[in-house]
Amino acid sequence: MKHFHHVVLSTLVLMTLGAFAHAQVRIVGNISGTVKDPGGALVPGARVALKDEGTGIVKAAVSDDQGAFLFPDLSHGQFEVTVSATGFQTAVVSHIIVETSRTTDVTVTLKVGAQEQSVTVEASAEVLETTSNLVSSVVTATAISELPLIGRSTLGLARLVPGEVQNIQSGVGQGDTRFNNVPGGAVNVTLDGINNASNGFKSGGTVFYTTVPARLGAIEEVSVETSGLGADSGAESGVNIKFVTKRGTSQYHGSAYYQPRSELFNANTWLRNAQGLGFRNRSRIHEFGGNFGGKLIPVGKLKDKLFFFINYEYLYQPQQPTQTKTVLLPDAQKGIYTYRLANGQTANVNLLTIAAQNGFTTSLDPAVAQTLGRQNQALANGYATPINGNYNQQTLNWAENNNLYQYYPTTRLDYYLKPGLQITGTWNLYHSWQPGVRAFPLADTPKQNPFRIGGYFTYSAGVNWTVSPHAFNEFRYGVQHSGDSNTVASNGGLYNTYNNQPLRFANNNIAAAVPIALPALTADQQNTTGRHYITTIYDTATVTRGEHNITFGGNYRRTDWKDVAEVFPYPIYTLGVPANDPVSAIFNTTSLPGVNTADLAAAANLYALLTGRLSGVRKNGIVDPNTKQYGGDLNYTWTRSNMGGIFIQDRWRVRPNLTVNYGFRLEFQGDMYNVNGIVAIPDQAAINGPSNTLFTPGSLSNNTDPLLKIGQHAFGSDLQNPGGNIGFAWNPRPADGVLHKILGDGKTVIRGSYALIYYDEGSQMFAATVGNNPGGKTQTSTFTPGQGGVPFNLTLQNVLANGLPAYTNISPASFQTTLHATDLTFVNTYQAMKPTLRAPYTINWNFGIQRELAKNTVLQVNYVGNTSHHGWRQSNLNEINIFENGFLNEFIHAQNNLKVNAANGVAGDFSNRGFAGDVPLPIMETAFGARGAVAALAPAQGFANPAYVTFLQNGAAGGMANSLGTNSAVVCRMFGSNFTPCGRIGNFNAPGPYPINFWMFNPYSNGTLQFTEDSAWNNYNGLQTSLRRRAANGLSLQVNYTFSKGLSNTRVDNANQNVDWTTRRNLSLDRGPSPFDIRHVLQVFGTYDLPLGKGRPLAINSRLLDALVGGWAISPILTVQSGASFALTGGFQTVNTANGPVGGGVYLAPGVTLSDVQNALVNSQAANTNRNSIDTSWIAPDGRASTSKFITPSTPGVFGNAIYVYGKNYFGLDAAINKEVKFRERMRLALQVGATNVLNHPEWGIGNLNIQSTTFGQVPSPVNGSRTMQFRGVLSF
Template sequence: MTLLLASGSAKAQLSAGSVTGIVRDPTGSVVAKASVTLRNVDTMVQHTTVSNDAGNYVFLSLGPGRYALEASASGFATKRVAEFVLAVNQTASIDISLQVGSQSDVVTISAETEQLDVSSADLGTVIATKQVNDLPLNGRNFTQLLSLTPGVAPVSVAQNAMGGRAGGFGAPISVGSAFIFPAVNGQTNRSNFFLTDGLNNFGSFQSTYSVPPIVDAIQEFKVVSHTDSAQFGSVLGGVVNVVTKSGTNDYHGTAWEYVRNTAFDARNTFLPKVTPFRQNQFGASFGGPVWIPKLYHGRNKTFFYFAYQGFRYTQDNDSLLKVPTAAQLAGDESSFPTQIYNPFSTRPDPANPGKFIRDPFPGNQISSNLIDSRMVAFVQGVLPPAGSVLDSVGDNAIDTTPNHQTQNEYNVRIDQNFGQKNTVFFRYSAINSLLTTSGGLPGLVKQGSIPGRNWGASYVHTFNSSLVLQVQYARTTNQDNSATLFTHPPANLDTTVGFSSSFVGGFTAAGGHSLIPSPGINGYASGGENITNVPKATDSHQVSGNLTKIVRNHTLTLGGGFTTNRFESPLSYASLSFAGGQTGNPQNPNEPGDPLASFLLNVPDGANRRNVHETTRLGGLMSLFIQDSWKATSKLAFNFGLRYDRTFIPPYGTNATIGQQGGIETGDVDFSNGTYVVQKLPPPCTVRGFAPCIPGDGTLPAHVVVDPRGKIAHDTLTNLGPRVGFAYRLGNRTVLRGAAGIVYDDWAAVSQMAQNIEGAWPDIGQLIANNLNRPSTTSATPTTSALDPFAGGGSGLFPAPTPFNQVQWFYDPHIKNPYSMQWNFGVERELNSSTTVDVNYVGSGSRRLNVGGYYNTALTPGPGDPQARAPFPYIAPTFYDRSIGNGNYNALQVEVNKRYSHGLAYQVAYTYSKSIDEGSSGWFGVEGQSLTDPYNVAGSRGPSGFDLRHTLSVNMLYQIPVGRGMRFSTKNSVLDYIVGNWQVNNIFTARSGVPFNVFYGASDLANTGNVSWAQYDRANLVGDPHSGSCPNGSPVGSVNCIFNTSAFAVPAQFTFGDSGRDAFRSPSFWNLDTSIFRQFPFWGEGRRIEFRAEAFNIFNTVILGTPGNDISNLSSFGKANGTANSARQLQLGAKIIF
């Protein structure tokens, strides 16, 4: 008898496993109509089937757990297969050879043979219950375990890298926990999908989970990628498939508490002390048969499992801030390291047509008559006064606003077996997270609430031994409601300063109240008021089903489903940004200017206002698939599948928002023909009297059209994804596997892209201005004031005459789903009864990736007005997302897996890989992109923002073999009790450094109309950045000289730099987390009290982070700004297990 467990596709649900095999007689001939019974050892639930004419039998829709198998037929002795473990999404292939004899004769055989994958070729690693429970996890967030899988890059360039802690519609995450938002097999951080019990648990805005599972309620989980099963799809990266625990026939439970505080932690190298904090994480779980005294006993039939977890966190705050001094606010900028210039003296350079010159401020002293007293009043009203200098970077103020988080999580699951033909389960998961933290300034407090809910239900009906039906339903919701407000706002600041009502007034989410904008002085502390109510960050329903039919050697599955998607968010805020370019030398980029001087002179670089009621109409995904798993021979299995995905991009705006700012009456640019597309036509401004409206009498401006469909996006209808895979067994210890397929990304950033066009013309709900007050042929001197930064675009009540001078987060109306052609080939070898080694080549070619950033910039760098050199000169440069990016990934992935036995378990995962793309490592131009030239995307081809050349993770569980029943025993029961029951657990990770650019960010040096903060203009490479020392004398690799800054030069004006995109790396990373347990058995077998001590970064290793990479910022260029890891943290815990 051979037992081989596989991640096969003979499954009726995405989280379930299956058991299959062939029944044979002693001659090797198949035995038809043999009775085969499978029993769950923990629940005693039995399933019985018969082998078909080909001798095949299949059990489908099995949860992970311990099982036993029995087979019998007339004229043969009954054969029993001893207990074996079935993991999530696995197929146990158990071929049974019957012996001649009476059915009353019973032959029992072992199931110790290692678990090789002999039925599919997908990639993935099962993280088992013991690993989930015992490995050290900082904050008990399960995503830390994702890095144990080959192909997982545990770094993120996405906006949601910090989850809910960073705000912005994030997933609920405990403040003190580690959180990994990985890139899987060369795909973007957003290109993963999260399932709980095989059902949707995906936050469609944040692109991560909606409700985090409680660690002690996890049975096990698996990251599935590059699968040959058409049941999986809709994302290019990994499907994270978490299975929760079910109750059994015995009552079991746990209770726990984990504690962290100031005394346990080491000091961060860049901080003067450990910030005082207290963290408590506690909870309990309990499960078993449902029992109602004298009424009902659910043994063998009805089971429950309940878990609760609470989290409490309080942290004092001593954040150091840099604020302007009184002398600086009076115009004394003599401490600024380079010369600053008077923007009001800007004039064309008569000797160099197309260039400009300015007069310097002598001694960097700004004349008092040029300082805008209103700006001084503004900054004095919101920023704290400057004190003495507190550190080497000039910080001179402290924010002491404390941080608090209160979080409660719940999980309840019910499993019901109605005989052998019908089973059902229901699960409800919930989280409520309340967070209070600093808004960035003293007295500016952010209060947020992030509740989430996830429901899941599944029904399985077995018609007969060859036909099984499953129907599933899931409901997922998330909210993210927050308000950042001054506790004691400066009285009448808006009127004192004189901000226009079109900039700071009439906010929807704030009830019309004025909100204090953020001053946004680059290099100085900043913060402003905002209100974000997101009642529907995620709002989805999932209905799915599949039908599986066994036909001789084929397992055929036909299925599909529909998942809805909605979004809603009233949002209000205003902000300013001041850069150095307006007070820099337009002839010399080495004199980039002073942002504070620009502020005092009231010459802003940019502004942003959002006053919107964001909504989307019904969107979602429809999927259909057919799968054939063919067991061609006893050694060879094939999988063939075809999947069709139809994404319904949620159309922006509902009819309920007609007439509202940020409502359905908005538009988008189509740069394929230079038109502006209005989604829903509002009445003329002369009729409605307020925006949104069409200016004047309602006549549409030139190049403006209305989409008769009432929506902007055009859905893609051709997303067909074939799959093929094989597994071939070479003897009993080796399996060859290979697979290829095409997958589509239907979920990444779909909600955020839909809402990006909110408030656009003919609305005024979202106003964005960039590159303000830059000299041009039409106006050399500044023209825009921070008090009314959008004055040139409209009157404050009405939109501008045309839509073509606005800056918005537009997207191509014909944007298409990204897709990836994926392939893998590998070999798995069993080393012994508990250990396997798996070696795979993994590759992919991804197409139609998102490329964002500014578009309709000048076609080439050069002097003069850049807009005049754009493809459509009547349209201002703006953000624009297109599906034109390409990416490639190639990797060698090696995994060694030792299952837990004899007190030891370990996994080793190593990946040698290279991920390359064309400025398309994420979304919207802000996630690892930095596109130099939007008309030459291939010119920005380089390592992906998440590319890690080498990645290694090793985890180990080791029970020290001392004590009763162990290898080393004192032979004294009392002494054995004292010295025994110790366990050590480790997670070791090491990886290459993260890619980064070196760029010039002070101004639009190439003069293309691009925004400087997008890292688009990379520096010139003129030397070796990896050798020598910096001009400050520090050797390369030290804190103040991560790379040789002399190896870079500022590009000449009107040129692009020549250094490559993501051509440089931060320092390599390694870390060791360790825990040690002491267990005290009590009151019989299986009951114990466990004390834990866990150390994260146990050796307190300092790994320097990505250095300052803006060559125009001399104070930080080439220097480490912090660490890539945390200083050592200790966590103590106690746990009762029964």
């Protein structure tokens, strides 16, 4: 009892230590045994000795009243159990394998006889897990080295588990992997028990990711736990991916390897073949290194106590990757705009001629002309390829040297102070460097994007202490650090100059956010340096009392995410057509006959680009965190979060063949906050603005001056999150009858579990949202042509020759601790987080049967389910309103007027002109009319605005409402002096008749109000089967099959889970198939030793012949899966402008069924250098979807249907051929030839499913790569 109190006290002290830690993920395993006599009776009081076969360290235990014994907190490896009891022979069970987080069950049957006699047997019981309800899979060191693994990161092997799905057809990268459809934030990746995931972005982009890659030569095993987690391992995670470093033993072992790759052995890509580019690009990779381990000190007192392991891997990749830029075709540079007609033919017009006919300039801007000339020079240093469906641009391609250098050292040290006290330390580093590439192939342009990963590392220290025969303790501390830098800043404005004046263009494109763009010759490259620390500490005590094995302890985590970015003090120009610019009216269906209205914006913006027409100028300032004044040149971002929990877990051996596992966990989640306290944070009042509730125009609060407070915290901590779990494992032993034949004698385990587990999201959910709000760290100065007295015809040449006009909006004018939202309106939008954000959680359950079919072979069938609640997501709170304010009816009236006026010879005008049938439009008449001292808008900016006419023609009531509601010239005519920000942009000195929340919930964040909330939901139900054969007689094999269904209300896979609701009026509309709803997944992998060779069935005695034809093995990985779900899109914004999952919806044409659509997707056909993912009969001549198959929703105020289809089946085969040559007993050479996509079979994605796109159904290239080969030679000793 004294020792018990000692352990409890130690644990409580450790749980209260300073600010460190992350999710508690234990990396130790257990051996649980039962001692029986020849008749099957339990043997209590038997003496049990456990020897680590690697180090020779011995521990002791005694079997309890039920003949059971337990050795917890064991390092991975092989162990030997020796059992002795009076009246029985000594039994020795050797080569018992202990794996991470698994309990290896061993039954030892004693024979009657003298103790001096001993019987040695090989362990075989580990194929069945008789006391655990954990659903997990382990890839061992042998499998890691033999399976086809291109490169040396072992992360990909974590996919080889039931329940894993990869949305290959989405092509979104590493974030496209999920397990059991749980949110990405619930996936926890660790290396030696220390968090190794990216804690900046979790649910998006970096779900399946390691900060420090777990390297082939350093890793002992990869384990994945997907369900049935206990309170000791389910901390801030619902799925655990664990990597464990190899350890040194009492014998010296080492290896050296060389692993090359070359394009000479790879297949050419499908796209290069299709483009007739011939042989593949040069691509060579050289990887080499080795490892060594054993006794650190071979003599003296420490020779059997101190063991080490080191691994070093180096990669050098001389490469010339193809760079691409989209550039204007020669005709487009002359102002000739080419577009596609509905019949599939093309037409062109000279935009400059149209401008001349309407009295607008036709002069090309000299700064733009200079840039175009330089890009034309660059064409000589590369080659151009056409872009399907794009008649005004082409792709410039060129090869650019950008060699890659990487190295990965790993060390591990184990110190056994005594058999019951082990101290372990590990360290892993990742360093990478690339010199960068040029934005264009011109001799005088600098290399950009040099990138250095200079300090990605993890280190850990752990202590495993056997306090007494019945009390144990595991303590672990560690730090993950990621730090990267572009190392060199390249101010695009200093390289892009005209008459020595710096030119910086918005988003590095002259016409950003429009179909026509002119990329800058040198992009802005701020020097950004990251320093990210995630510190982990946890402690777990284990106490055995009779039939109970109790673990309890706690963990605590601190995440510090620091980034420092350079800021350039030059204005940023955007060329394009601002709202209400009269020039947009001259590009219409008359001047461009047969044009699709969607192409008119591209025509207008090409004209604006060539003539240098400005749509806006912006200059950013940054605050100095020390002086709290704007004018700094470094942008500091420092986000911190703290969290942890305490738990207790019991494994109750109710009967020798029935174990109940249950536990309780209390989770504490602190908020993410800005350490420097320089973030503009809206509270609930500032989020609501003038409104009380959504969609209630005219119902106003008294808040006419919302305030953002400069500070640290956007939401509160959530410190009361109770979770728990209960599960069982039953090993039935029917004596006879049918059940005996079905279940066998101890050959079956029936298990199940239920658990509630909390998880956390990444720090960028704060830093990249509220943390980037204007007015705290940043100051924005802007002016927009057409507003504040700035003329519409302002050009780039004007401002370069005569200087910039005065900025009409500077927000804020100076650094303030309290920011008025009115100062941001019409300049910037702001973002918010729900002040009462809750910790998200998953509820998971499983029920399964595990049956040993034969020696070394087991079949497991599980039903696995889960549901996730309070997931974090970001969406727009300012959904545009067309219903309660009466705009929908007026929009329909405006459609009527448009038709009436056209019938009376006045086309393109929807005003009330007094013709028979015309009706008044009071909202629009106010919106376009005079207000106070401000005159009415010109017809081309109001009732004859071609953009508004297009909205009316398409039924886009939501689109038109959003255009009006975010246009300050319109808004201020409606609200007048009632809306304070209007006084800043004009002399609106009279009140307007409409309430300021007429269009949106909070007009002070005019446009969007991105809001982080806790309303995401996921659901999963799956049948998972796994046939596993342990390596024996030359064959190891695992076959996984999953049949499942995944649902979600958040169809997105990006960093901050940013996707709008279809409408906030009915959130249930977004419940549908998850992006990871892949119904069928089959995985087959393993190793088969060919029977030829020494020690194999067809033995070869000749050493020379054996070296040639013996020792061969093949190791395939086969993946076959059905397609993921995708939504058809293409609506006309008939209700709102949400970027929701179905984009306004789609209608099927009469007679077309969903089954027809699905069947049409099966047969892809060629389309130039692309492929069509849908039968070409479903595509119109202009490239859009055929109107005989699909109908674009155009009824104002009505959504189309949410139509989901499933992509094509995927087939992937990777394989390796392994050859082993033994030189002597402890020296061998292992050779491998591995290949991905062995059959070089291109797999095509689902393509563009926007029915209005001219590339509908097109897939530009396969989603998988061509066959890639790799060679490896490893000399081991």
